Amino acid sequence: MADPVQIDVAHIATLARLHITEEERNLFQTQLARVLEYAEKLQEPDTSQVDAAAHAVPIHNVFREDEARSGLSVADALSNAPHQANDLFIVTKVVE
Amino acid sequence: MKAPDLTALSIGELQPLLRKREVSAREVIEALRTRIATVEPKIEAYLSLDFDDALKQAEKSDVSLPLGGVPLAIKDIISVAGQPCTCASKILRNYRAVFDATVIHNLKAAGAIPFGKTNLDEFAMGASTENSSVKVTRNPWDLSRVPGGSSGGSAAAVAADAAFGAIGTDTGGSIRQPAALCGVVGLKPSYGRVSRYGLVAFASSLDQAGPLTKTVRDASILLNVMAGPDPRDSTCLNEKVPDYTAALKGNVRGVRLGLPKEYMIEGIDKQVRAAIEKAVEHFRSLGAEVVDISLPHTEYAIASYYMIASAEASANLARFDGVRYGYRAENPRDLFDHYSRTRQEGFGPEVKRRIILGTYVLSSGYYEAYYARAQKVRTLIRRDFTEAFAKVDALISPTSPVPAFPIGERHSDPLQMYLADVFTNAANLAGICGINLPCGFAQTENGTQLPIGLQLLGRPFDEGRILQIAQAYEQSTDWHKQRPSLPITEMS
Numbered sequence: 001m002a003d004p005v006q007i008d009v010a011h012i013a014t015l016a017r018l019h020i021t022e023e024e025r026n027l028f029q030t031q032l033a034r035v036l037e038y039a040e041k042l043q044e045p046d047t048s049q050v051d052a053a054a055h056a057v058p059i060h061n062v063f064r065e066d067e068a069r070s071g072l073s074v075a076d077a078l079s080n081a082p083h084q085a086n087d088l089f090i091v092t093k094v095v096e
Numbered sequence: 097m098k099a100p101d102l103t104a105l106s107i108g109e110l111q112p113l114l115r116k117r118e119v120s121a122r123e124v125i126e127a128l129r130t131r132i133a134t135v136e137p138k139i140e141a142y143l144s145l146d147f148d149d150a151l152k153q154a155e156k157s158d159v160s161l162p163l164g165g166v167p168l169a170i171k172d173i174i175s176v177a178g179q180p181c182t183c184a185s186k187i188l189r190n191y192r193a194v195f196d197a198t199v200i201h202n203l204k205a206a207g208a209i210p211f212g213k214t215n216l217d218e219f220a221m222g223a224s225t226e227n228s229s230v231k232v233t234r235n236p237w238d239l240s241r242v243p244g245g246s247s248g249g250s251a252a253a254v255a256a257d258a259a260f261g262a263i264g265t266d267t268g269g270s271i272r273q274p275a276a277l278c279g280v281v282g283l284k285p286s287y288g289r290v291s292r293y294g295l296v297a298f299a300s301s302l303d304q305a306g307p308l309t310k311t312v313r314d315a316s317i318l319l320n321v322m323a324g325p326d327p328r329d330s331t332c333l334n335e336k337v338p339d340y341t342a343a344l345k346g347n348v349r350g351v352r353l354g355l356p357k358e359y360m361i362e363g364i365d366k367q368v369r370a371a372i373e374k375a376v377e378h379f380r381s382l383g384a385e386v387v388d389i390s391l392p393h394t395e396y397a398i399a400s401y402y403m404i405a406s407a408e409a410s411a412n413l414a415r416f417d418g419v420r421y422g423y424r425a426e427n428p429r430d431l432f433d434h435y436s437r438t439r440q441e442g443f444g445p446e447v448k449r450r451i452i453l454g455t456y457v458l459s460s461g462y463y464e465a466y467y468a469r470a471q472k473v474r475t476l477i478r479r480d481f482t483e484a485f486a487k488v489d490a491l492i493s494p495t496s497p498v499p500a501f502p503i504g505e506r507h508s509d510p511l512q513m514y515l516a517d518v519f520t521n522a523a524n525l526a527g528i529c530g531i532n533l534p535c536g537f538a539q540t541e542n543g544t545q546l547p548i549g550l551q552l553l554g555r556p557f558d559e560g561r562i563l564q565i566a567q568a569y570e571q572s573t574d575w576h577k578q579r580p581s582l583p584i585t586e587m588s
Contacts, residue, residue: 013452017436
């Protein structure tokens, strides 16, 4: 396993689509290195015979009736939009 | 009844007055408005209040309903149609919910009146409410100290009689820990007991909504209405909802309580330890049997929790992209700049830290070492509880290792803040239920007294049992009757 202190905060922030300043990068680098160092504890217990738990309560195949019901109105859906016009969300240009 | 007396009542005490029409729902709202105007400048528990709407709801309230005319404060991470739902963040500062969360739907259908939204750590990430991007909420027992978190506004409001009861959410202790630090009752239901639909998701496998109240009975009254299956949340289990108030009867003679030895560690405040030891003796005097028990994987809970919670948070918070709702950065150069600057400007430091930590532990090369490993350790933690509950009916521990700490003391050290959850977050990993109840006071150097909280943990879907045990303790002590003497001018 890589040394956790090497966490490349700038790269991870890019993956998370989160711009960070130089100052934040240095701060997070130090703070997260400490947190990950603490998390090294997780290597101690023997988990060779243990399944991973994604949920506290393992339940599968929860079904309900497929009934039509009303959803949000156009006005409600747009009511929190940062930019809108003609009943549409105005988004940042996607294609060149 | 004069306003200050009215707001001092519990929900269980208020209900008969409303039903017998000795007070009207309108008078209750007016009394609350007066009380909040008096104490709110000191504690700053609320992010928004809508008394005009509350009065309209009061006018048409049906007091024959289970919660008819009972006003409730709601943590500002739960959707109440037409009210702001900011999560104490900048990115949702102007967001208004367009639908009711299922818990709110259930509470309104039972006659409750949600009138205000309470402060929290931004997106519920924190243990002191200092991570709110809006303001710092103060502990009513000592205004220089934190109320705990993340449901700090909810706990402070109830403790200061600025709410009859409040709804919070608990991902790693966010109901129980602030309840402990503010001296109120706080119940985290079992995972799947209460619908998560309409809660702004932090960590989907851990989040649960629950009540913060003045009494154990009030917690039962609210859980009765909040619990139950929901077709909109497939993780909300299809289990019958018993009458939790009916479960409160009886004594604890013969009940077996386990005292996990791993929870009575070094680092527990001396006064907290003494209060818990005294509570154990009290339970014995009531006829309960208290035995030592071991939860051997306790020391791994915090590490497991922060890997899993951060991973889930990084995925859940990907939805905040400035496209359909929320804050959007001005004049983006391109789509990447739009996303990354919107999130840079919209999220606070703790949220950014968790997004980065979560993205890291899920990223290629680290997934197995951190995230998958944490999930396996989660299985071990669950097993610890399963084995413990084969021997005892409930577990007893401190809720927080320390009483309320000074504002600013831990704020600059994330790891120290994470350790505040040491006794609470294993319950979320295991999906079991837990409750905080007041069990004493710690004296500070400057002469103030701070509440100490006792935690009871119960089997999944055994809320009735821990409520009954809590009720037996509460009714034979008077900690819950003590209220902070806020340095304010009472209005007559």
